[in-house]
Amino acid sequence: MLEIKNLHAGIDGNEILKGINLTIKKGEIHAIMGPNGSGKSTLAKVLAGHPSYEVTKGEVLFEGKNLLELAPDERAREGIFMAFQYPIEVPGVSNAQFLRLAYNEKRKHLGEEELDPLEFKDLLKERAKVVEMDASFMSRSVNEGFSGGEKKRNEILQMAVLEPKLAVLDETDSGLDIDALRIVAGGVNQLHNPENAVILVTHYQRLLDYIVPQFVHVLANGRIAKEGGKELALELEEKGYDWLKTAADTGTLGVQAS
Amino acid sequence: MSTVEILSKQEYKYGFVTDIESDVIPRGLTEDTIRLIAAKKNEPDWMLEFRLKAYRHWLTMTEPTHWPNISYPKIDYQDVIYYSAPKQKAVKASLDEVDPELLKTFEKLGIPLTEQKQLAGVAVDAIFDSVSVATTYKEKLKKHGVIFCSFTEAIKDYPDLIKKYLGSVVPTNDNFFAALNSAVFSDGSFCFIPKGVRCPMELSTYFRINNSESGQFERTLIVAEEGAYVSYLEGCTAPKFDKNQLHAAVVELVALDDAQIKYSTVQNWYAGDENGVGGIYNFVTKRGKCAGKNSKISWTQVETGSAITWKYPSCILQGDNSIGEFYSVALTNHAQQADTGTKMIHLGKNTRSTIISKGIAAGKSNNSYRGLVKVMPKAENARNYTQCDSMLIGSNCGANTFPYIEVMNNSSNVEHEASTSKISEEQLFYLQQRGISQEDAVSLIINGFCKDVFLQLPMEFAVEATRLLGMKLEGSVG
Ligand SMILES: Nc1ncnc2c1ncn2[C@@H]1O[C@H](COP(=O)(O)OP(=O)(O)OP(=O)(O)O)[C@@H](O)[C@H]1O
Ligand SMILES: [Mg+2]
Numbered sequence: 001m002l003e004i005k006n007l008h009a010g011i012d013g014n015e016i017l018k019g020i021n022l023t024i025k026k027g028e029i030h031a032i033m034g035p036n037g038s039g040k041s042t043l044a045k046v047l048a049g050h051p052s053y054e055v056t057k058g059e060v061l062f063e064g065k066n067l068l069e070l071a072p073d074e075r076a077r078e079g080i081f082m083a084f085q086y087p088i089e090v091p092g093v094s095n096a097q098f099l100r101l102a103y104n105e106k107r108k109h110l111g112e113e114e115l116d117p118l119e120f121k122d123l124l125k126e127r128a129k130v131v132e133m134d135a136s137f138m139s140r141s142v143n144e145g146f147s148g149g150e151k152k153r154n155e156i157l158q159m160a161v162l163e164p165k166l167a168v169l170d171e172t173d174s175g176l177d178i179d180a181l182r183i184v185a186g187g188v189n190q191l192h193n194p195e196n197a198v199i200l201v202t203h204y205q206r207l208l209d210y211i212v213p214q215f216v217h218v219l220a221n222g223r224i225a226k227e228g229g230k231e232l233a234l235e236l237e238e239k240g241y242d243w244l245k246t247a248a249d250t251g252t253l254g255v256q257a258s
Numbered sequence: 259m260s261t262v263e264i265l266s267k268q269e270y271k272y273g274f275v276t277d278i279e280s281d282v283i284p285r286g287l288t289e290d291t292i293r294l295i296a297a298k299k300n301e302p303d304w305m306l307e308f309r310l311k312a313y314r315h316w317l318t319m320t321e322p323t324h325w326p327n328i329s330y331p332k333i334d335y336q337d338v339i340y341y342s343a344p345k346q347k348a349v350k351a352s353l354d355e356v357d358p359e360l361l362k363t364f365e366k367l368g369i370p371l372t373e374q375k376q377l378a379g380v381a382v383d384a385i386f387d388s389v390s391v392a393t394t395y396k397e398k399l400k401k402h403g404v405i406f407c408s409f410t411e412a413i414k415d416y417p418d419l420i421k422k423y424l425g426s427v428v429p430t431n432d433n434f435f436a437a438l439n440s441a442v443f444s445d446g447s448f449c450f451i452p453k454g455v456r457c458p459m460e461l462s463t464y465f466r467i468n469n470s471e472s473g474q475f476e477r478t479l480i481v482a483e484e485g486a487y488v489s490y491l492e493g494c495t496a497p498k499f500d501k502n503q504l505h506a507a508v509v510e511l512v513a514l515d516d517a518q519i520k521y522s523t524v525q526n527w528y529a530g531d532e533n534g535v536g537g538i539y540n541f542v543t544k545r546g547k548c549a550g551k552n553s554k555i556s557w558t559q560v561e562t563g564s565a566i567t568w569k570y571p572s573c574i575l576q577g578d579n580s581i582g583e584f585y586s587v588a589l590t591n592h593a594q595q596a597d598t599g600t601k602m603i604h605l606g607k608n609t610r611s612t613i614i615s616k617g618i619a620a621g622k623s624n625n626s627y628r629g630l631v632k633v634m635p636k637a638e639n640a641r642n643y644t645q646c647d648s649m650l651i652g653s654n655c656g657a658n659t660f661p662y663i664e665v666m667n668n669s670s671n672v673e674h675e676a677s678t679s680k681i682s683e684e685q686l687f688y689l690q691q692r693g694i695s696q697e698d699a700v701s702l703i704i705n706g707f708c709k710d711v712f713l714q715l716p717m718e719f720a721v722e723a724t725r726l727l728g729m730k731l732e733g734s735v736g
């Protein structure tokens with residue numbers, strides 16, 4: 001589904017991603033971990049097409065298409081979804097209005113009939129159950145005045161409405177209380193199926209207790225420093241990142257950066 | 259904002275010209291011009307006197323070119339045509355006798371006038387250049403005691419009301435443009451809602467400038483007697499010409515005890531092209547007097563057109579407990595300039611006013627809010643709340659806020675909040691990441707920004723306003 005080859009990207013001439021290779025097949029769940037500032041969010045945003053980041057080298061293919069030449073909204077309509085580490089507020093625009101617009105854009109793209117506000121209301125009510133979100137949030141302005149945890153939950157509500165092929169969840173777990181974490185993780189599991197894929201960016205094992213990845217990648221200093229199965233996360237929890245950081249810089253871990 | 263660039267190519271869809279034979283007077287302005295206009299309209303002497311008095315004042319006044327934050331080439335007032343009327347039968351027995359060319363024009367503008375097609379729930383006075391060509395639902399309204407007719411008819415049929423209220427809110431010598439209007443105004447609408455009547459439908463006037471050389475000088479007078487209520491809408495468009503046309507209107511509102519007037523405008527005069535060639539010069543004096551206790555006047559305006567907008571819909575809060583409101587969205591793009599805002603003059607006790615102004619500037623336009631809140635010595639416990647937000651799209655435009663606050667009573671409370679924002683790249687990216695195109699994202703953010711004002715508009719107008727803003731900004735971010 002997604003193939004990232006030797007991806008280099010940065011901002012204002014500073015290279016942040018220094019040669020990322022990653023392949024994701026449908027049905028898979030991947031976790032990306034790594035110290036603060038290692039480039040996890042940058043990778044997510046580059047995949048989503050954030051205009052501030054410049055790709056200097058490498059290739060990204062999504063279902064065989066060159067992702068890098070698509071505008072952010074085109075990528076989204078192709079089925080890429082990113083849950084933001086810091087969701088953005090849109091004053092004066094209700095959640096329901098925003099979601100309906102986004103949902104109908106996708107329908108249009110698929111050549112399907114758009115839903116009117118009433119039809120969409122029913123659909124939204126259904127999808128909101130996935131993250132147990134109260135109806136009162138639908139008439140409020142997008143993320144405005146939402147608590148940190150509510151914003152994160154709202155991201156997954158959007159995922160539930162848009163049903164992406166590839167969801168990149170950037171630290172969706174941080175800021176969630178224990179119950180919310182369980183609910184949100186449960187939601188992601190419900191949405192996951194053999195036809196789609198999930199990339200979880202996280203710092204904590206506890207998310208991976210709920211959403212179990214097949215692969216864990218550790219990013220350090222813009223490179224994938226180590227890869228493994230779900231047990232790698234446990235190892236990190238125990239040992240921290242220091243041993244990886246030095247190893248990544250000296251290239252002694254056997255994961256090749258180019 | 260690195261990606262923002264102005265390249266709007268949106269066509270102005272009301273830019274067509276109607277080919278119709280008109281009765282046009284020669285250019286220029288003298289006492290004779292005024293006598294000629296009065297004669298064409300068969301006006302009584304008192305009306306001519308009103309005009310001449312205004313004209314003589316006007317001659318002594320100077321155009322306010324210094325304080326407004328706008329600039330334009332000197333207007334040659336002798337080069338303007340002050341009266342242009344489509345030729346048609348003088349007396350129309352029914353709306354169906356109106357020149358088909360005119361009916362077609364208004365239909366094209368979305369304002370069908372014939373009996374069969376009239377908009378439900380809205381009575382329309384249609385003004386074409388200098389004259390009213392039709393007023394719908396007149397008879398139905400009359401049954402409720404509501405008078406809704408052209409100004410020309412009002413002068414003939416209701417001279418006492420006109421004599422009593424004309425100039426009672428905006429005196430002939432109020433300002434340069436009001437004086438000019440008082441001298442040469444050719445038509446407009448008159449609405450009178452008698453005591454205790456809630457007007458059963460929305461009243462509206464649609465202004466159309468068609469002649470490239472003539473100005474439009476119209477007059478609106480709305481009187482709501484004790485306990486009456488009316489909601490009034492105003493719309494306007496003009497063809498695209500390379501030349502600028504002058505529009506200098508005066509609107510007066512009078513609300514007696516417990517009366518309410520809600521006045522909404524969606525202004526979409528031709529704004530000129532990307533380089534600022536052509537477009538309407540819009541110099542308008544709008545003022546409402548809350549003459550009675552517990553009365554209320556609300557102005558809601560969505561200003562999207564005109565090359566130049568100079569406009570300050572205001573409220574004189576004379577009656578105790580009276581309320582004045584001003585809700586405004588002013589959008590400027592390309593080379594447009596707007597200097598708009600309001601004046602809230604608190605005279606009575608416990609008077610309250612609210613000002614919500616949203617200015618949006620794109621292209622190389624200039625958008626200023628100018629507002630005065632004045633609390634006079636006797637206005638015990640007066641309250642004002644002002645919120646004034648500007649949004650900039652791109653980096654070549656300007657937004658300014660000029661709030662003036664004069665308080666002469668210690669028990670009053672005046673609050674002012676202001677903000678300036680840009681559409682952030684992060685916001686756009688967030689919306690685009692959900693599959694919304696950049697243009698739709700801009701329009702969504704702008705509509706969110708304007709929500710507090712749009713909520714005040716009647717339903718159909720709100721839809722129109724939303725669509726209009728999107729259209730006006732199409733291509734302005736990219
Ligand atoms: N817009 C930007 N301008 C300047 N530097 C940036 C920008 N975005 C990212 N960076 C830098 O790139 C590096 C990687 O940042 P990124 O946000 O990708 O890290 P992260 O792995 O997501 O960290 P965290 O775990 O703290 O979320 C950091 O050093 C950061 O300061
Ligand atoms: Mg991050």
